[in-house]
Amino acid sequence: MTSISLAEYRAKFPIKKGKKRRSVKGQRVQSVGEVTLARDLRALKINFEQEYKFHAERKWRADFLITGTKILVEVEGGIWSGGRHTRGKGYLGDMEKYNAAAILGFKVLRFDTQQVKSGLAIKQIENLVRGGL
Template structure:
């Protein structure tokens, strides 16, 4: 876990919000981890992608995009393209994906937005009930 992810996790804890860390949304969409996962992922056109933070009941994912200033994998052409495929698959499965960077985590902007999105999602659930 990166320093920014650790900090965002601390923010979630402070606000008594408990995300699932490293949530395997691709595996879950393909029937869950276990025997035959690779075949099920291939048939579904998915990979064993993970979210940094996930709220499965609300289908909200929070991704901390690190490495932009350090030349990480996410900044290469292939890495960026793979990330786009991951986010596309997630959105096709009904997920909202909030992306932030370490500066947004440090400033408090990321936790503010994540909490806002959780409240919006909660409101939609209550309105539908």
């Protein structure tokens, strides 16, 4: 089997820009950051589950669970535009959610869209999963 670099994979399978995200009733629309990270994880053959429900009683979900680990990954949106994650109620809700994940034994990695696009997120995830520094 021939392997290709992440840059080659991104060039071969680019994310289409310019299309508006549309919500389909009952379905959550993925952000550009989530789509990019999913593509990068696949390229590196790191298995994952999206929209992973990690709490038995609450409806909390993580954007990604790295399969076979207790690593959750969140791609935070709206941090520069005054989105939910930076306003009081949303920020407090996120703290409660991430603390609950930690109490349950999960490591939670949080990235914004630019960190995903730049490759920082996938590099840190790969280092953690594969035991690098």
